[in-house]
Amino acid sequence: MEGDYDKRIEEFKSKLKSFPDFPKKGILFWDIFSAIADGPTCTLLQGILAETVRKKFPGINAVVGLESRGFLFAFSLAAELGVSCLPVRKKGKLPGEVMSYKYDLEYGSDVLEIQKASIRPGLRCLIVDDLIATGGSLSAAIHLLKNNGADIVGCLVVMELESLNGRRNIPSGIAVHSLVKYD
Numbered sequence: 001m002e003g004d005y006d007k008r009i010e011e012f013k014s015k016l017k018s019f020p021d022f023p024k025k026g027i028l029f030w031d032i033f034s035a036i037a038d039g040p041t042c043t044l045l046q047g048i049l050a051e052t053v054r055k056k057f058p059g060i061n062a063v064v065g066l067e068s069r070g071f072l073f074a075f076s077l078a079a080e081l082g083v084s085c086l087p088v089r090k091k092g093k094l095p096g097e098v099m100s101y102k103y104d105l106e107y108g109s110d111v112l113e114i115q116k117a118s119i120r121p122g123l124r125c126l127i128v129d130d131l132i133a134t135g136g137s138l139s140a141a142i143h144l145l146k147n148n149g150a151d152i153v154g155c156l157v158v159m160e161l162e163s164l165n166g167r168r169n170i171p172s173g174i175a176v177h178s179l180v181k182y183d
């Protein structure tokens with residue numbers, strides 16, 4: 001990475017805000033939208049993300065974004081790198097033939113879907129999201145993509161809540177890179 005990469009990560013980290021007891025008592029909610037409400041922070045984060053992908057995940061030809069916060073980074077990265085932007089959405093939002101997968105969240109559960117048409121031979125994808133907590137969302141997306149024959153190069157998240165050890169739910173052999181970690 002470029003020399004000032006760590007400094008830029010620290011600068012970005014200083015912009016992130018947390019909200020205790022949202023959306024339920026006992027949850028400390030890390031709000032990506034508070035940070036990107038600031039224009040220069042958007043530019044800072046976009047630069048960090050693109051540099052991270054070029055260095056750590058070279059050769060991808062698609063970015064898969066997890067609804068909804070993952071979409072923020074999937075389109076911006078896909079546009080920057082000139083690769084496909086593919087959606088994984090919550091149940092009932094995608095037309096055509098879909099594959100689904102049920103998963104658990106830090107709070108509650110949900111179902112993710114992907115269009116079969118999104119998966120083409122030779123697809124080498126990077127899955128992106130704002131945050132890994134229990135790892136349920138990323139794990140579900142990984143299973144969805146693998147079930148359909150996609151090659152997953154890795155996963156990139158902005159934040160990682162290490163105390164929840166979400167990595168234990170990620171299938172072995174799949175690299176997960178996080179920019180900012182919290183205990």
Ligand SMILES: O=P(O)(O)OC[C@H]1O[C@H](OP(=O)(O)OP(=O)(O)O)[C@H](O)[C@@H]1O
Nearest residue numbers: 067068069105106132133134135136137
């Ligand atoms: O590691 P996990 O325990 O799965 O939790 C992380 C996921 O939870 C949040 O999404 P959420 O499903 O709340 O919806 P949103 O992105 O639409 O806000 C967050 O954006 C991640 O996608």
Ligand SMILES: Nc1ncnc2[nH]cnc12
Nearest residue numbers: 028029030031106131133
């Ligand atoms: N603690 C948390 N903060 C923000 N988004 C989340 N998604 C799941 N857990 C979360």
Ligand SMILES: [Mg+2]
Nearest residue numbers: 067068069070
């Ligand atoms: Mg999400």
